[in-house]
Amino acid sequence: MADISAAEVKKLREKTGAGMMECKNALVATEGDFAKAEKMLKEKGLAALEQRAGRATNQGKIFVKIKEDGSSAVLVELNAETDFVARNPDFIVLGETIANRALEQGLNAPNDELNGMVQDLATKIRENMGLKRLLQVKAAPAEYLVRYIHGDGNIGVVVKCGSDKPEIFKDEEVKAFIFSLALHIAAFNPKALDRSKIDQGWLKEQEGIFKVQMEKDEKLKGKPENVLVGILKGKVNKFLSEICMMEQGYVKDEKLTVAKAIEECAQKSGAKLAINDYVYFKVGVE
Numbered sequence: 001m002a003d004i005s006a007a008e009v010k011k012l013r014e015k016t017g018a019g020m021m022e023c024k025n026a027l028v029a030t031e032g033d034f035a036k037a038e039k040m041l042k043e044k045g046l047a048a049l050e051q052r053a054g055r056a057t058n059q060g061k062i063f064v065k066i067k068e069d070g071s072s073a074v075l076v077e078l079n080a081e082t083d084f085v086a087r088n089p090d091f092i093v094l095g096e097t098i099a100n101r102a103l104e105q106g107l108n109a110p111n112d113e114l115n116g117m118v119q120d121l122a123t124k125i126r127e128n129m130g131l132k133r134l135l136q137v138k139a140a141p142a143e144y145l146v147r148y149i150h151g152d153g154n155i156g157v158v159v160k161c162g163s164d165k166p167e168i169f170k171d172e173e174v175k176a177f178i179f180s181l182a183l184h185i186a187a188f189n190p191k192a193l194d195r196s197k198i199d200q201g202w203l204k205e206q207e208g209i210f211k212v213q214m215e216k217d218e219k220l221k222g223k224p225e226n227v228l229v230g231i232l233k234g235k236v237n238k239f240l241s242e243i244c245m246m247e248q249g250y251v252k253d254e255k256l257t258v259a260k261a262i263e264e265c266a267q268k269s270g271a272k273l274a275i276n277d278y279v280y281f282k283v284g285v286e
Contacts, residue, residue, distance in 0.1 A: 004028060012037055058284045059086045060132070062156030063099040064147040073145045073158045074103045075281045077132040078118070085127050087152070094121050098131065108136040133286075137279055144169040148182035156281045157182045165271035174273070177265045180252050185278055190245035193275060198240065210235045245275070 004027045012023040012034065023037070030036035060079035067073070078095040080086050098114050101107075107114075110131040122129040137158050139145050144166065148157045159182045161169070168174050192198050210232055214220050220228065241247040250261040266273035 004032060008032070008034065059083045060283045061086055061092065061095055061153035062149065062281045062283060063095040063153070064149055064156040064158060064281075065096075065099040065103045066145050066147055066158075067103060070145055071139055072103065072106070073137040073139075073147060074099055074107070075133075075135050075137070075156050075158060075279055076102060077134075077156075077281055077283060079130045079132050079283070081127050081129075085125060085129070088125065090121060090125070091129075094118065098134075102134055102136070106136060107134060110134050133281070135279060135281075137277070142166045143276060144178065146175070146178045146182050148179065148186055150186045154283050155186045157185045158279045159185065159275060160277040162274050162276045163271050165269075168269040168271045168273070171269060174265060174269050177261075181258070181262075181275065182278075184248070184251035184258065185245065185280055187251050188245075188248055189280055189282070190248060191243035192245070193278065194244050194246045195240055198244070203236075203240075206239060207232070207236055210239075245278075 004024055008027060009023045012027060026037040026040045027034070030040060058079070059082055060077060063076040063078065065074050076095060076099045078091070078098065080091060085091055094117060098117060101114065110133075114131055114134070118129050118131050137145065137160060139160055140162070142164075143160055143162045146159045146161070148159075149155070150157075159178060161178050161181075163169065169178075214228065214232065214235075220231070223231075246257065246259040246262075248258055250256045250258050253261065256264070262273055262275065
C-alpha cells in the first residue's frame with residue numbers, strides 16, 4: 001500500500017471539497033496517484049449531484065458589476081438549493097468571478113464555460129446549483145449606470161440615466177440621487193418605467209379582472225353604464241399609478257412622485273435628466 005502523507009490528503013481535500021477520510025481512501029485506492037484520486041472523488045460528487053437533480057434551486061444571490069469606464073453593466077443570478085450554500089465563500093467567489101468574466105467578454109447569456117464553472121463547484125459541494133440568468137446592460141456615451149445590491153444579495157438593480165449634459169454625472173449630489181432611484185426600484189419593484197412601457201395585452205387582462213370584480217360588487221348594481229365606465233377608468237388609472245415608476249411616491253419623500261423628484265434634481269443641476277431604463281433581478285423571481 002502506498003504511503004499517503006497528511007499533506008497530500010489536505011491538498012486533495014482543498015481541491016475537491018471532499019472529507020478527509022474520503023480523500024485518504026481515494027489516494028489509497030489509487031496508490032497515491034493524485035490525478036486519479038481527484039477524478040474518483042469528482043465522479044462520486046457527480047453521482048451525488050445526480051441523485052439531487054430534482055431538487056429545486058430557489059436560494060442564491062444576485063451579482064452586479066459595472067465596468068470602470070461605465071460603458072456596461074452585468075447582472076447575474078446564481079442559484080443553489082439552500083441559503084447555507086448561498087452564503088458559502090466559494091459560492092460568493094464563483095458569482096463574483098462569473099460576473100467579472102461576463103462583463104469582460106460582453107456576454108448576455110450563460111455559456112458553456114460559465115456553466116462548467118458552476119458545475120465544478122456543485123460537484124465539490126454536492127448540491128444542485130445553476131446559473132439562472134445573466135444580462136448585459138450597455139450605456140451610450142451620454143448615459144450613466146448605477147448599481148444597487150439589497151441586503152445579502154437577494155435583489156440587484158441597475159439604473160441607466162441620460163442627460164444633455166453628461167458632466168452632471170460627476171456631481172456627487174446627482175450620483176447620490178440616482179443611487180436613491182436604484183434603491184426605490186429595489187424597494188417597490190415597479191412593473192414599468194411609465195405607461196408607455198406597459199404591455200397593452202396584459203393591461204386588457206387586468207381591466208377584465210376589474211370588470212369581473214365590479215360585476216360582483218353589490219354596491220354597483222343598477223348603476224348607469226356611464227358611471228360604471230368612469231369607475232373602471234378610475235380603477236385602471238389608480239392601478240397604473242401604483243405600478244409605473246414615474247408615478248410612484250419617491251422612496252425618500254412619498255409626497256413627491258419619482259417624476260417630480262427627477263425634475264427637481266434636474267433643475268438643481270441645470271441640465272436635463274431622465275431614467276432611460278432599469279433592470280431588476282430578484283432571486284427566484286423572473
